[in-house]
Amino acid sequence: MSALLKLALGMDWISSKLSKIATWTVLAAALISAGNAFVRYGIDMSSNAWLEIQWYLFAATVMLGAPFVLMLNEHVRVDIIYGKLRGNKQVYVDIAGLALFLLPAMALIAYLSWPLFERAFISGEMSGNSGGLIRWPAIVLMPVGFSLMFLQGIAEIIKRVAYLRGIYQMNTHYEKPVQ
Numbered sequence: 001m002s003a004l005l006k007l008a009l010g011m012d013w014i015s016s017k018l019s020k021i022a023t024w025t026v027l028a029a030a031l032i033s034a035g036n037a038f039v040r041y042g043i044d045m046s047s048n049a050w051l052e053i054q055w056y057l058f059a060a061t062v063m064l065g066a067p068f069v070l071m072l073n074e075h076v077r078v079d080i081i082y083g084k085l086r087g088n089k090q091v092y093v094d095i096a097g098l099a100l101f102l103l104p105a106m107a108l109i110a111y112l113s114w115p116l117f118e119r120a121f122i123s124g125e126m127s128g129n130s131g132g133l134i135r136w137p138a139i140v141l142m143p144v145g146f147s148l149m150f151l152q153g154i155a156e157i158i159k160r161v162a163y164l165r166g167i168y169q170m171n172t173h174y175e176k177p178v179q
Contacts, residue, residue: 005162014154015067022065027131029057048129056125056138064146067152070102090172091160098153098160104149113142 005109036050069075082093119125120136162168 001162001165001167004158005168008158008162011018011067011151011155012071015071015148015155018056018064018148019068022061022068025057025064029054029061031114031134032057048127049133052127052129052133056133059138061140063141064148066145067148068150070149070156088164091164095157095160102153103150103157106146106153110143110146110150113139113146117143 032050034053036046036054039050040046066075077097082090084094117136117139122140125135125139127135159168159170163170163172
């Protein structure tokens with residue numbers, strides 16, 4: 001279990017570092033958006049590349065930041081009974097949800113999105129918009145991001161099992177979302 005826990009904490013480290021990149025992509029997208037608006041309405045010039053780079057950056061924000069959100073236990077849940085559970089019951093629900101829903105979905109989407117990236121990369125696929133960008137940098141974020149989520153899901157299962165065994169401390173506090 002010690003080796004698995006080290007692996008899980010290594011994945012936490014990777015997710016933390018990638019979240020820093022995701023943070024910067026938010027700033028970059030906001031600055032590009034503001035600059036694009038100024039150029040478009042102030043100087044009456046524009047390029048589709050500036051619009052497309054914004055959604056590329058948004059894709060990077062989501063796909064690189066999502067594993068960190070999972071690590072922080074701040075992800076979205078379907079809270080029907082979860083908030084009412086006490087003790088270790090929430091941890092068991094987390095393990096079941098991660099193993100039965102998150103891992104299969106992330107593995108399937110990563111597997112299915114890889115050929116899309118390969119085709120776009122090999123063909124040099126370009127945006128259909130005038131002045132648009134090559135597509136593969138945005139498309140590669142799908143298999144990479146979903147694979148990272150899969151790995152973070154495994155890390156979360158390992159940490160929860162270690163918590164149940166009493167060899168890892170984790171915050172199990174859950175705050176029901178305000179509606």
